[in-house]
Amino acid sequence: MSVSAEKPGDRGLWPGGLALIAVATLALAARRRHPVAVLVICVAAPPLYYPMGYPDGPVVLVLWVALFTAAVECRLAVSLGAVIVVNAGFLGAAVIDGDGGGDAQAIVDARGVASLSMGLLLTVALGQYVRSRRDRAEAAERRAAEAERDREAEARRRATAERLRIARELHDVLAHQISLINVQAGAALHRRDDADRADADRAYAALEAIKSASKDTLRELRGVLGVLRQADAEDPAGAVPSPSLDRVGVLLEQAAAAGLTVRRAGDLARPPGGSPGD
Structure with missing residues (x-):
């Protein structure tokens, strides 16, 4: 990254930090209709937010929400690609901070990146689980609708x-x-x-x-x-x-x-096993 990394809290939220948080948060309103575009915005927010020295805030939570929605609505490759991009951004910030002689309390360290990666992967896994449940429910509804149509067709045929x-x-x-x-x-x-x-x-x-x-x-x-x-x-x-x-x-x-001469011969017995309408 081309910006110098600062410690969290070195800068106040106003105005740049609040602007980043507001943009990422407002973008979530369109996450169902445009999950990929919203994910791109939310993925770009943390690598811009933390190296500037803004205090910890909801920007990572916004990223998790967007990532979860993408895992539910999109292919697995989309959400995994977002995890890779986020990790690459934080690792780049850690490398730049390390080259600048930062201490152990720098913005991003190896353990922090590992924890972030685990959290993001768990979010993707949860989204995929919800997606699979939804797909199974939709498949069951389709089968039920097809069975109902078959029953109606059979009833019409009869x-x-x-x-x-x-x-x-x-x-x-x-x-x-x-x-x-x-x-x-x-x-x-x-x-x-x-x-x-x-x-x-x-x-x-x-x-x-x-x-x-x-x-x-x-x-x-x-x-x-x-x-x-x-x-x-x-x-x-x-x-x-x-x-x-x-x-x-x-x-x-x-x-x-009617005046006709009619004769009946024999017994009109019903055949064995015959019904009254035979």
Whole structure:
């Protein structure tokens, strides 16, 4: 260093010492956004401060804070480089002071540099520990977010599959009911031209059956559409069970009401292991 080293306390803080401390301290406000720039300022402060003979003050504490932030926010090489630069500056001051015939109480001696180095390295180690903890926490949060996205995607996939299944059932239900309406309407038209009163009554009965079947179709359509709107709910309102063999008797009654002759042969037993909707 080009300045002559003086003993601590040989000079008062005002104005140069306070100016250095103020600049280094104010720079800490930007240490999160610009950790490297703040570290450079704080590293330059002690080698300028102590050789001028200013008393011990917070300038080294400012350096430790900046170094800790750099160890947390930057690569390890940045903080280690700062430690090397600080030690080199103090060693240079010690050499210059020794060449000038300073005594054992000079500003910087070998033991002081060693103690400073240990403190700086411990600060770097603490910053790296905090950095590793933060990185692990962020990685865990990312994994949790990815798992949540996977669960949501799986839920959407299952909901889509359920909607497709319901759509197929809706097609089957409507095809059944509309076919029945078509048969009943044909029977009613066939009876319309008959003069016999009994045939006319049967035609009216067929029309009543058409009305009933159309109402059933609309009811089942509303129920299935309600399920489609609430496919993500555990117990959707308005759900209507899909037709099963249990409703064959109702189907036969509807056909007979239309004036058709319907016969049932055999027992429509449910297959072994079958569910009510089979």
